[in-house]
Amino acid sequence: xxxxxxxxxxxxxxxxSLVRRLAGTYDEIVAAARRVDRMRAEYADLPSVxxxxxxxxxxxxLTAFARGLIAERGVVPYVVSCAGAWNPKPFLETTHExxxxxxxxxxxxxxxxxxELVPAMRAHDxxxxxxxxxxxxxxxxxxxxxxxxAVMACNGYTVAAALENRDRNVKINLTAPGPANTEMYPGPxxxxxxxxxxxxxxxxxxxxxxxxxxxxxxxxPLFPDLTGLRYMEGVAPPEHFTPxxxxxxxxxxxxxx
Ligand SMILES: NC(=O)c1ccc[n+]([C@@H]2O[C@H](COP(=O)([O-])OP(=O)(O)OC[C@H]3O[C@@H](n4cnc5c(N)ncnc54)[C@H](OP(=O)(O)O)[C@@H]3O)[C@@H](O)[C@H]2O)c1
Numbered sequence: 001x002x003x004x005x006x007x008x009x010x011x012x013x014x015x016x017s018l019v020r021r022l023a024g025t026y027d028e029i030v031a032a033a034r035r036v037d038r039m040r041a042e043y044a045d046l047p048s049v050x051x052x053x054x055x056x057x058x059x060x061x062l063t064a065f066a067r068g069l070i071a072e073r074g075v076v077p078y079v080v081s082c083a084g085a086w087n088p089k090p091f092l093e094t095t096h097e098x099x100x101x102x103x104x105x106x107x108x109x110x111x112x113x114x115x116e117l118v119p120a121m122r123a124h125d126x127x128x129x130x131x132x133x134x135x136x137x138x139x140x141x142x143x144x145x146x147x148x149x150a151v152m153a154c155n156g157y158t159v160a161a162a163l164e165n166r167d168r169n170v171k172i173n174l175t176a177p178g179p180a181n182t183e184m185y186p187g188p189x190x191x192x193x194x195x196x197x198x199x200x201x202x203x204x205x206x207x208x209x210x211x212x213x214x215x216x217x218x219x220x221p222l223f224p225d226l227t228g229l230r231y232m233e234g235v236a237p238p239e240h241f242t243p244x245x246x247x248x249x250x251x252x253x254x255x256x257x
Contacts, residue, residue: 010031171204
């Protein structure tokens with residue numbers, strides 16, 4: 001199987017740094033973003049890199065692009081879905097168009113790539129798919145609701161896709177670069193700080209993790225610890241789940257855990 005790696009968001013920041021870091025390690029890197037001229041100039045010295053113009057906010061264009069990759073190559077066994085947008089606007093000032101655009105780039109685009117590229121990974125019983133999400137969306141946060149909500153949707157789609165494909169050697173995981181200094185955000189970290197984690201996720205063994213979130217060499221929990229909760233039965237042991245004083249009666253069964 002040809003080792004083809006797709007990197008979206010490859011024209012700047014983390015995606016661009018990953019193209020440089022990984023060129024030569026893969027037979028081909030398909031580098032996708034809207035600023036294709038910039039990528040052609042930037043990667044002119046890298047013969048294994050194929051720059052492609054792509055707008056991930058257009059679901060039809062993205063679907064056609066992914067289907068074209070499969071038609072030409074059969075399978076894209078390695079994917080880093082890194083394209084992302086940023087809109088630091090308060091919730092009530094955000095327009096419908098801004099919400100829609102942010103959702104398309106930071107949630108739907110990852111879902112479309114998963115939907116279009118994972119079936120061929122299944123058929124070849126091999127795939128390593130890394131989705132760039134945001135660690136800050138795992139915490140309470142304000143001021144950037146467009147991405148905050150979209151990234152949560154991205155996490156949900158990615159975990160669902162990963163768990164539904166556990167029967168194959170297909171590993172689908174989430175990552176985030178930390179506060180990296182890129183066009184998007186003037187963070188204190190280098191865009192390269194995430195490289196070891198991304199390389200590890202691309203090189204996972206068959207018994208490696210899937211459907212999880214790794215960040216700068218650590219795993220971040222996507223879900224709270226609900227040990228003892230039997231949600232589908234309406235059972236919550238009181239030592240873990242404090243009853244609400246102001247709710248009359250006890251609709252949840254309080255069996256000891
Ligand atoms: N930097 C941080 O602190 C931080 C924190 C958490 C998560 N992240 C995530 O890390 C990833 C990389 O971001 P970055 O920091 O490297 O930002 P960046 O330098 O702004 O890079 C964003 C990349 O996404 C591409 N992109 C944006 N909109 C696109 C669209 N509609 N269609 C196709 N490509 C599009 C851009 O290319 P074109 O403009 O050429 O299309 C660019 O290559 C993103 O998913 C981001 O959400 C970053």
